[in-house]
Amino acid sequence: MGRKTLLAVAVSILSVTITLGSAALAASAAADxxxxxxxxxxxxxxxxxxxxxxxxxxxxxxxxxxxxxxxxxxxxxxxxxxxxxxxxxxxxxxxxxxxxxxxxxxxxxxxxxxxxxxxxxxxxxxxxxxxxxxxxxxxxxxxxQIQALTYNTKKMKREDLPKSWEDVANPKYKGNVALDDPMRAGPLSTQLAALKDLWKDDARFARFVKGLKALNVPVHKSTSAMFRLVISGEYAIAMPALLHDALTEKEKGTPVDLVVTAPPIVxxxxxxxxxxxxxxxxxxxxxxxxxxxxxxxxxxxxxxxxxxxxxxxxxxxENAYPAGTKPIPVNDKLFMEDPKKWLDINVKLLWEG
Amino acid sequence: MVKLAYRQGILIPLFSSILAGSLIVTPILIVLFRSITTTRLGAAAGFTVENYFRVFTDPQILPMLNNSLLYAAGAAALGTGLGALLGWIVARTNTPGKALVELMPLYPMLMPPIMKNIAWILLLAPKSGILNGFLHESLGIQEQVFNAFSLPAMIWVFGLTCVPLGYLFLLPVFLSFDPSLEESAYIAGSRPIHTTLRITFPLAVPAFLSAFVLNFLRGLRSFETPVLQGSPGGINVFVAKVYDSMSIEYNPGLATAYSSVLILVSILALVFYVRATRFSERYATITGKGYSVKVIDIGKWKYATFLAVFAYFLVGIAIPFVVLIVVSLIPYYDYETFMKFPANIDISNYYRVLKHPSFVSGLYNSLFLSLAIALTTVLAGIVMAFTIYRTKIYGSKVFEFIGTMPLAFPPLVLSLGLVLALIGTPAYNTLWALGVGLFVAYFPYALRNASGAIVNIHKELDEAAWVHGARWRHVFFKVTLPLLKPTVAGALFYIFIEAIRNIDVAVLLVAPGTEYGPVTLFEYFRVGQWAEAAAGGVIYLIILILAVSIAKFVFKIKFSL
Known part of the structure; x- marks a missing residue:
């Protein structure tokens, strides 16, 4: 193959590449x-x-x-x-x-x-x-805002962990759980709104809320302070913590980790x-x-x-949880716009008896 | 009233008091009016008593109010009592190490209450607390002796926060004491301790009650200690209802209706105070006779009093401060990591705080405004106290209630009232609006301080001036104000320190782009970054301690001393 032919082939390849690249760029601009x-x-x-x-x-x-x-x-x-x-x-x-x-x-x-x-x-x-x-x-x-079920690795062994959010209501966790106040517009009430929507099963939802209540553990009005108390070892399980906080602490070497079998609430x-x-x-x-x-x-x-x-x-x-983990979204419009009304309708009676 | 005031030559103090009173009453009336005309934010409801009906039929009110009263009264009694004792030790005894003893009760004031809360939670937490851990590890004690999440612990921590106010209110009274009253007792054969208990302390009753009422009302509406220490222990206080009304229901009308219960309690407390001090001449310790304050030789007890001051210094600031320093230097707090200190030292928290965009600017911005507010508020407070106790205007006692009223309102409700009062004016979103907000928020402190102190000055002093044809300005500036000098210094210092870190009332009035106060510090506490918060707190405290020490020793500024 002569030098001229080689040059012609090179020019052709370059032209095709430029044309294809421009087309791809134009397509991506249109797609974005x-x-x-x-x-x-x-x-x-x-x-x-x-x-x-x-x-x-x-x-x-x-x-x-x-x-x-x-x-x-x-x-x-x-x-x-x-x-x-x-x-x-x-x-x-x-x-x-x-x-x-x-x-x-x-x-x-x-x-x-x-x-x-x-x-x-x-x-x-x-x-x-x-x-x-x-x-x-x-x-x-x-x-x-992503909620994660989080625990203190010094206080609880992996095999003893709850497998899901629902598991936390198991009486065996009494004394180990730090519970956010479900009657305020905080992370736990958000979680309840998400789970109620996911389950679409009032009896199951009622069992869960009553189970949490039966743990008879103190409720916290400050989630951030509650998370600090889990890190300090005062409690073993944070119900719930924010994913960002948990991962930042984990990176610093703090003894906390996620229960990855409980899907995150978003x-x-x-x-x-x-x-x-x-x-x-x-x-x-x-x-x-x-x-x-x-x-x-x-x-x-x-x-x-x-x-x-x-x-x-x-x-x-995708990074914090196993592949295929499906987050649980909060979609309830009433909860988002008037949390007090939602809590009065769905939680108050179960929680306060 | 105006004619009478004119005849008495006291139009200026009267109008000044009316002006100050109007600034306070306007936002309060607005929120009270809205509590009967609105429900949820943005929803007009016409005339409605729904909010009040809900409040007074709420079955949780009584148990919560009971917790609130126990907590507020316990903390106020502890704080004011300890403050009074420290004031007496510093002013009237020959306790050794005078320079140290004078300063030790002052420093704890510099530590913001939330820092005390966090430090004491780390010290007293049942399972993970330092003290229980130490007792368990060193002495083998299995029981959880201390519990941060209990009513006594709440009273202890908030009580410590109340001490400075008691100290600053009582110290000037003990410093300006006519010794002839005590000397008469000595001549009659009374021993120093009996004289102190039967003569000295009873004469300090107005200032004590004034500080007690103020601390009690602060306790009733305080939220940080109940949230951080009360709710984990199942102790719910009344003010939580007010906050829930704002944060879950977004209903300031309901929050105001709940606040009306606090207003009733405040009025009862003030009625009690006014009745207890109605024969003010009984409590006059400053009279027309010349005197010099006598220091009592308490013999060997002087070492005990030194230890008492030192013990307060330890629990009031030194121990919580050391805890925070350690927490700021370790990667995270648990008992094991804490006890391994100084291994694993980490200074990254300090780096993060110092490079925070608003730490320095926020502190700097609030410095000048706080100073201006402290000066204005204290002066206005004294003028109002003068109008109440030194003029014969019918009904002037109503200023006692008006001036103390802001304390009955949670900061966000009060802040909303101020926004509503100012939003239609050019002052909105300017420094002026923020200034008015801080003035209203701190006026009760200035008034209670001045009221407590003015009762101790015998009327014969200004009556002598009136008789000689003096105008009010002569009486006020040449007689009353100089005699109140120690009180003024203390109140200025207290309000300045408090106003510089106020973010609750200021929050809705700060214009976008203006940082006010060391918001960074409180933001870290709020979002639960205790290590960064501790680092910020340590830097903040060092700055304040240095400022106070320089003011005291270099510029010879006296803080009531």
Whole structure:
């Protein structure tokens, strides 16, 4: 084969590669709607020039995430206020009633559905809905709160562990379990809402709640303090703990581990857009960016669980649990919007007798 | 009333008190009004008594209120009693090591209550606590002697938090004591200890009751100790109902209705205080006669009193502080890891706290505002106490109730009232709104402190000035205020230290982008990162201890001493 022929073959291969590569890139851009929508939103958001976020997340996390967002989208000045869920609901609903436009986006778990029920959330459906583990057509789910059954490895042998959430109600665990208060809007009531929806069996649900009550163990109103007491050895089993906390502690060498046979319970962390937002496009851009792989990486870098399907991180369910583990989602609308009413209907009588 | 005030030349204090009272009453009236017109946040209900009906038919109220009263009264008695004893030791005895003895009761004030809670839980937890572990390992005692999750432990920890207030209220009274009263007893043959018990302490009753009432109300609405220590022990207190109304039901109207029970208890406590001190002349320890405070020689007992002050210093700050230092330097807390210290030292928690985006800025931001608030609040408190106890305006005692009322409201409800009062004004989302919020939150401390102290000043002093034609400003600035100097210093110090770390009332009033207070520290506690929280607490305490020591020794600033 002559030199000219070789050159012609090489040029042809290169041309075919470039053509195929360009086609693939174009196809992937079309398949990832984020690129298109972000360009449109960024142009409008730059004109708005600012973005105010209210969040329940740690200040450290908000600063890191908004910093990454500002770097990616220069020209949008970001600001934040951090509070607990009741404080966020109180502030947003009060500002809404007074006609103020102090906030654009609300990053939180329990607060946005309650604010939405008060009419203070602008309905927005993400263009990336097909990529999400959980989807809500009115508020983008940008992260997940994942509950895990966790135990102190110094206090309990692996063979003695409960195999499922339901097993925890076994009387043999009396004195070993730290129980979150099921009558407050906390992790255990969230879990009960998820399990009731999963089982669709009232008798089984009643047995479970009554079983927990029969353990006669103290209930905790602070889940974080409860988890610390499990680590310290005061209790052996945390009912429940957050996956992120458990994995972070495990990595540090703390004697805690997951009961991987109990599937994780997943609860959405929303980015709600305020109904009277002064910078709605900036708020939409933030939510779309948070769901994109880049935004999910920013969330993962501060230890927040990803909401995007197949996103690999240390706190992803695929990484922490055996293959094929199916998470149990919380879907009950009444629980999310009015937890007190849900608890009164479904748990109060069983728990308080 | 205005005519009378004009005739008496006291229009300015009267109007100042009305202004301060209005700032307090407005948010309170708004939330009270909403408690009969709204249900869930955002839902108007017209006129409704549903919230109050639910409160007064709630079967859990009585047992929870019972727990609350036991807890608050126990902690207030322990804290105020111990504070009074320390005040007396420091002011009136020849206890050795004066410089140390003067400072030791002050330092525990610098430690935020939640840090005390965490440290004492680690010390007293039944299975994993340091003390039970030590008794088990060293002495073979199998029983769990200590239990952090019990009513006595709750009273102990919150009682320790109440000591500084008792100390700062009582110390000025013991320091400004006319010795002729005690000398008469000595001449009559009374021994020092009998004189102290029968003359000195009874004369300190108004200040003691003032501090007791304040500590009692703080106990009634305190939430951290009941959440961290009470609920794991099955001890549920009344204030949990108020918080549940906000955090589960998002119903400030119901929270206010529950708070009305606290308002009733507060009114009863204040009626008790006003009645107990109604013959204020009986308690006047500062009179027109010249005097110098006499230090009592308590003989060999001076070593016991030194030990008492030192013991309080140990339990009030030294032991919890050491526990937190160790916890901040180990990877995680359990008894085994704790006892292996200093093996496995890990300083990464300090690194993380220091590089936190808001640790330094939050502390810095709150520094100046807290100072301004402390000055304004204390001055306004004294003016109101002056109006109540030094003028003859009919009904001025009502200011006692108005000025103490914010203590009956949980911080979030009070904060909401302030937001509603300010949201339509240009002050909303500015530093002014935050300033008003902190003023309202701390006014009760300033008023109770000034009320307790002013009762101890005999009226003859300002009456002499009035008789000689002095205007109110002469009486106030040249007679009353100088005599209250030790009280003012103590109250300033206390409110400054408290306001610098306030995040509860401030939270809804902070504008986006402004960090207030060392929020980082409390955030770590809240999310359960105790090691980072301990590291933040250690840094925070070192800064405050250094600041107090520099103020004391370099700039010769006296904190009531």
């Amino acid at each position: 709607p984020f690129n298109k929508v972000s360009n449109e939103l960024y142009a409008k958001a730059k004109q708005e020039g600012a973005l105010v976020v209210y969040s329940v997340w740690d200040v450290e996390h908000i600063v890191a995430i908004l910093g990454a967002f500002s770097k990616r989208y220069p020209g949008i000045k970001t600001n934040y206020w951090q509070g607990r869920n009741p404080e966020i609901v109180t502030r947003v609903v009060t500002e809404f009633q007074a006609g103020r436009d102090s906030v654009d986006a609300i990053l939180s778990d329990n607060a946005p559905p309650v604010i939405r029920a008060a009419g203070a959330i602008m309905s927005y459906e993400t263009v990336q809905k097909d990529f999400l583990v959980l989807h809500d057509p009115t508020m983008p789910i940008v992260s997940l 609860f959405p962390r929303y980015a709600g857009i305020y109904a009277k937002a002064a910078h709605p496009n900036a708020a939409k851009l933030l939510t779309e960016w948070l769901i994109s792989t880049e935004g999910q990486a920013a969330l993962d870098s501060v230890g927040r669980e990803a909401s995007r399907k197949g996103f690999q991180s240390k706190t992803s369910i």
